[in-house]
Amino acid sequence: MSRRFTDAQRSLADHPAVGIVVPIVTASGAILVWTGIKGAFDISDYLLPSPLAVVHALREQPSLYLAATIETAICASLGFLIAAVSGVTLASVLSLFRIIERGIYPLTLLFQMVPLIAIAPLLVIWFGYGRPSIIACATIVSIFPVIANTLAGLRSRDAGLNELFAILGAGRLTTWWKLALPSSVPSILTGLRIAAGLATIGTIAGEFIGSDRQPLGVLITTNLRSSQTSAVFASVLLAACVGFALFGTVSVLGRVLFARWLRGT
Amino acid sequence: MREAHSRGESINRTRRTNPPKPATHMPDSASKISQLPPAIRLQHVSHAFGAVEVVRDVSLEIPAGSFTALVGPSGCGKTTILRLIGGLERLARNSDDTPDAPDTPTRGGTTGSALTHASDATMGFAFQEPRLLPWRSVLENVALPLELQGESLAVRRARALEALERMQLADAAGRFPHQLSGGMKMRAAIARALVSRPRVLLLDEPFGALDEVTRHELDLALRTLWESERFTAVLVTHSIPEAAFLAERIVVLSPRPAAIVAEIATPSGPRDLHTWTRDDLGACVRTASDALLAAIAERRTR
Structure with a gap:
C-alpha cells in the first residue's frame, strides 16, 4: 500500500531510469566540452590530455590499473569499516555517559580539524609503511561524520517514547539498544554515506606518502613525476570510481538491510 | 463541593x-x-x-x-x-x-x-499519542512491556495476541504502525497498556x-x-x-x-x-x- 502511494507521489525526476540516463548524458556533455576546449585553445597533452588519451592509457596497462584500483578499494573499505564500527560505538558510549561526552566530544573534533597531510607521515611511524598507515588515514578522515551523525541521532529520540521506556522500567543500556539506536538509524546512515566518500579521499592521501604496493595514489604521484598526465587522469578517474562505488554500496546496503528502521522517513 | x-x-x-x-x-x-x-x-x-x-x-x-x-x-x-x-x-x-x-x-x-x-x-499507561515504535510490528509493540520484563518470546507472543484480541485488533498484529489508522494505533497503544494485566x-x-x-x-x-x-x-x-x-x-x-x-x-x-x-x-x-x-x-x- 505504501509502495503504491510513493509511486504515485514520484515525479519524473525521481524515476529510476532517469537516475541512470541523465548522468550519462551530462558526462557525455562534459567530455565533449573537454575535447572542444582542448581543440579550440590548442592545449598541449602535458597540461590537458584528451579523453581518448586517458582511455588509451587505461587500455595500455589494464592489469596495472585494475590491481591499483583493487588495492585502493581494499584500503578504503577497511578504513571505512573501522570508522563505521568504532564511530557508532564511540558515539553510543558518549551518549550513554554524558560526562564522558562533555570531555571527549571536543577531542573528536580533532579528527576533523587536524590536516591529514600533516600527520600522515606520523601515521607511517605509528602504524607502519603501506596498508596499515593508509587504512589509518582513511579511518581518521571518515570517522568524524559517523560520530557526529550518530550522536545527533541518539540525542534526537522522541521524548514521549523515552518516557514510555522509563515507565516500563527500561535501563540505560536497554533504552539505548531498543529505542535510541533504532531511531537513529537514518542519521547513522547519512553519516556512513558521507564517511564512504571521505574514506576514499583519506586512502589516496595516505597512498601519497607511499606504499609497498602500487595503489592508485602511488600511480598518481609516480606519473606526475614523469609528467604522464593522461595516466594521472586515468588514476584520478578510477579513484573517483572507487569512492562512488563505496558510496553506492553503503547507500544500497543501508537501505536494504535497515529498511525496517527507515520507515516513515 | x-x-x-x-x-x-x-x-x-x-x-x-x-x-x-x-x-x-x-x-x-x-x-x-x-x-x-x-x-x-x-x-x-x-x-x-x-x-x-x-x-x-x-x-x-x-x-x-x-x-x-x-x-x-x-x-x-x-x-x-x-x-x-x-x-x-x-x-x-x-x-x-x-x-x-x-x-x-x-x-x-x-x-x-x-x-x-x-x-x-504493574500499572498500564495510555498517553495522548499512541507512542508506538515505527520499526516494530503491532505485535512487537504490544509485547514491549513484557519484553522489558524479560518474558520469553513464546509468552510475549501469546499474551500480546491476547491483548490485541481484547482490543479487537488481532487481525493487524503483523502490520506496522504506519499502516494503521489513528484509531487502530490507539487500540494498539491500549493493548500495550493492558498486556501486562495491570x-x-x-x-x-x-x-x-x-x-x-x-x-x-x-x-x-x-x-x-x-x-x-x-x-x-x-x-x-x-x-x-x-x-x-x-x-x-x-x-x-x-x-x-x-x-x-x-x-x-x-x-x-x-x-x-x-x-x-x-x-x-x-x-x-x-x-x-x-x-x-x-x-x-x-x-x-x-
Whole structure:
C-alpha cells in the first residue's frame, strides 16, 4: 500500500531510469566540452590530455590499473569499516555517559580539524609503511561524520517514547539498544554515506606518502613525476570510481538491510 | 463541593424515577464505590512546577475496580494529577535519560501523599499519542512491556495476541504502525497498556486526536472491556460526554491550580452506542458542565 502511494507521489525526476540516463548524458556533455576546449585553445597533452588519451592509457596497462584500483578499494573499505564500527560505538558510549561526552566530544573534533597531510607521515611511524598507515588515514578522515551523525541521532529520540521506556522500567543500556539506536538509524546512515566518500579521499592521501604496493595514489604521484598526465587522469578517474562505488554500496546496503528502521522517513 | 455532591445524588434520583431499559437490575454505582477498598488514595496533594502552582490540595479516593474520569479545562493540571498517580512526576525528575532536553520543571515539587496500591503490580499507561515504535510490528509493540520484563518470546507472543484480541485488533498484529489508522494505533497503544494485566489503567486523553465516530467506537470498546474485567481505570479527558459514557464517576476540576469542585456519579449499567443519546447520560453531562462552568466563572471573578 505504501509502495503504491510513493509511486504515485514520484515525479519524473525521481524515476529510476532517469537516475541512470541523465548522468550519462551530462558526462557525455562534459567530455565533449573537454575535447572542444582542448581543440579550440590548442592545449598541449602535458597540461590537458584528451579523453581518448586517458582511455588509451587505461587500455595500455589494464592489469596495472585494475590491481591499483583493487588495492585502493581494499584500503578504503577497511578504513571505512573501522570508522563505521568504532564511530557508532564511540558515539553510543558518549551518549550513554554524558560526562564522558562533555570531555571527549571536543577531542573528536580533532579528527576533523587536524590536516591529514600533516600527520600522515606520523601515521607511517605509528602504524607502519603501506596498508596499515593508509587504512589509518582513511579511518581518521571518515570517522568524524559517523560520530557526529550518530550522536545527533541518539540525542534526537522522541521524548514521549523515552518516557514510555522509563515507565516500563527500561535501563540505560536497554533504552539505548531498543529505542535510541533504532531511531537513529537514518542519521547513522547519512553519516556512513558521507564517511564512504571521505574514506576514499583519506586512502589516496595516505597512498601519497607511499606504499609497498602500487595503489592508485602511488600511480598518481609516480606519473606526475614523469609528467604522464593522461595516466594521472586515468588514476584520478578510477579513484573517483572507487569512492562512488563505496558510496553506492553503503547507500544500497543501508537501505536494504535497515529498511525496517527507515520507515516513515 | 457539597452542592455538587447533592447534584450528583439528584442525578441518581432522576435515574431511579426514570429507569433506563437495559440496566435497572445493576446496583447503584455510588454504593458500590463505597464498598470497595481504595486502589489509589490522594491526600491533600499539591504540586507546583517551579513557581506555577498546578494542583491545589486534591484529596481523592479511587476504589479498586472503579472507573473514574478527571474532567477540567485544558491546562488545568488534570494530566499532572494522573502523572502523580502513576508516579511519573517523580520519575521525570530523577530521569536524566533525555539528553539535551530542557530540564523537567518539577523543582516546585509535590506536597501531600499520592498512594497507589498497585506499586507491586504493574500499572498500564495510555498517553495522548499512541507512542508506538515505527520499526516494530503491532505485535512487537504490544509485547514491549513484557519484553522489558524479560518474558520469553513464546509468552510475549501469546499474551500480546491476547491483548490485541481484547482490543479487537488481532487481525493487524503483523502490520506496522504506519499502516494503521489513528484509531487502530490507539487500540494498539491500549493493548500495550493492558498486556501486562495491570490492576490500574491510567488513560491520559487517549482518544483526543481521533475523529468522533472512531472515538465513540473506542470509547465503547474500552468501556465494554472494563465492564468485563473490572480493572481500576482513571481517565483524563476534556470531553464531559466521554467522561460520562466511560466512567462511573466524574471528578470535575477547577482551572489551574486544579482543585476538585464536584464529584458526580454517572448512570450505572452497561453502555452501547445508544447510551450517548440517553436522557440520564445527558442530565449527568449537564450537571458536570454546570459545575465546570461555575468553577471557571468563579476563578475569573477573583
